[in-house]
Amino acid sequence: MSTASTDAPAQRAETESEGPTYPNGFLGDVWLVFVRELRPMLRDPASIVFGLLQPLVFVAMFMPLLSGFSDGELGLHWFVPGVLVMVSLFATATTGSNLQFDMHTGAHERTLVVPLRRAPLLIGRALKEMTPLTIQACVLVAITVPFGFRPDPLGAILGLVILAVFGVGFGALSYSLALAVRSQDWMFWMVQQAVLFPLMILSGMLLPLDRGPEWMRWLASVNPLGYVVKAERALFNGVFDVTLAQGAAAAVGVALVGLFVGTGAMRRA
């Protein structure tokens, strides 16, 4: 039977009445939430591909213009790593709306009344975020290779790891926002849009910032996403320098802040 194919945390006694406060361990809780969140995607893998539509449009229609303006200097090697960051950004920024949907239907309330710790409710969800975005990033790379994109293999792997870590953090922030605004959908989207686009433009993801005004470059210098973009560009082109450390630090920082804020929000839920 195809039951519960992947989950395997600690086995527990069935006696509820005298059992411990939490029937599963902390990591067991994280694992169960992770598996539950991942399952719809495993059952319906085609859904991941839809998320690729937007980044592909950018590669197909934005990059040729950029390439033309820069006299061919900014080609796939420059643009694709940026689009990969865009994939992780957009995939995880919207994920809070899934939680809002669960708040509307009652599925979220259900998880609050079962004996799961609060923190794993968020951590499991956030960890799941890295799966679709990693798959999407791999597919995007595979699509662009025939058109001349030549990623460095080791760099690409490191780059994907950094992206995944960043995705966990940004996903956690998206969930935090959903928990903070509760059932007010419009508020979620308003804040999300207000944050997402400045963050994206100020990361140099789509256009280089070195010709921008001073204030923009200053803002970019404090945008962690910019460091992730720089690291991705270096890594996918086989350059291993200080940008790797900066990008990794930025991604880990976002993940830590996201998980901290998110678990706090979930505890208050």
Place this chain on the structure above:
Amino acid sequence: MNVKAIDAAGLTKTFASRGTQVRAVRGLDLQVHPGELVAFLGPNGAGKSTSLRLLTTLLKPSEGVATVSGYDIRTDPAAVRGRIGYIGQLNSAGHNQRVRDEVVMQGRFYGLPRARAAQRAEALLETLELGRVSKRMVSSLSGGQRRRLDIAMGLVHAPPLLFLDEPSTGLDPQSRANLWRHILKLRDEFETTVFMTTHYLDEADEFAERVLVMDHGRVIADDTPAGLKSTLIGDRVTLEFGSAQEATNALPRLRGYASGNGREGPTRRDTRVELPVPDAARRLPELILELARDGAAPWSAETRRPTLDDVFFGLTGRTLRESGTVGDTGETAEPREEAE
């Protein structure tokens, strides 16, 4: 076991709503013993759901204390959660999940080993007639099927104490009967304590051993359904007279028969008079003979057992239906909690 299933004292919940304080629950005192089946009855906005959400640790009380299954809802909410089942008003399952996956996962959340959770899920889906849709996506289910799935998810760990918030709302009569069969079976097998809210009077009447009537955040009555009906009001007698004048003439005599706890006497509407009479079937012949001696014999007479609706009317002067002043959203929406 001597531990009370529920032991609450002075439980109060205050919400801040548009600058005013709304006291949804005011000083709830409640003892429920293991194995009891208790129904919470009252109109929308009476505080039933909020009480349930306090007892199931979904809300923190503003004042008061309570232990559920022997654990403090304030200091040890996690222990409470592991020992209760809760079927809320909303749907429990994720809409993009598969039916069976959700039930199995629910069992895992409660610490059941995988094989045991799968076995329980199988059995429950079969009993609740969801076997055929077990591989379907939750969003594709009908309303009744979703409700039954909620119930399966709430029962998967065979909780010793089960909270149900209007469990049969939206179910067709057959599913309702089915649900009740299942709950009663659970009680027989595991001596499960059941605490439910409902505004179906017949449901509380038929199944509950004890009914708490709630209004404006307070419990205003606590008794067996039979006890409530006999002490608060008698059976209902309706008499039809030949004319309104005859009906009016009969009123003084009828006043002596009305069970009247001071609250209710006979009420006349046109040619009909209705009055509460204790033990009406036995007293009706005598009543009619006396009326005949007065020259005011009725054309027809009818007795009816009182319903809980009559009880609620007797207690509050309002019917359950017209009392839904706060509206359905009053309890399900999440009002902002007061700053503590």
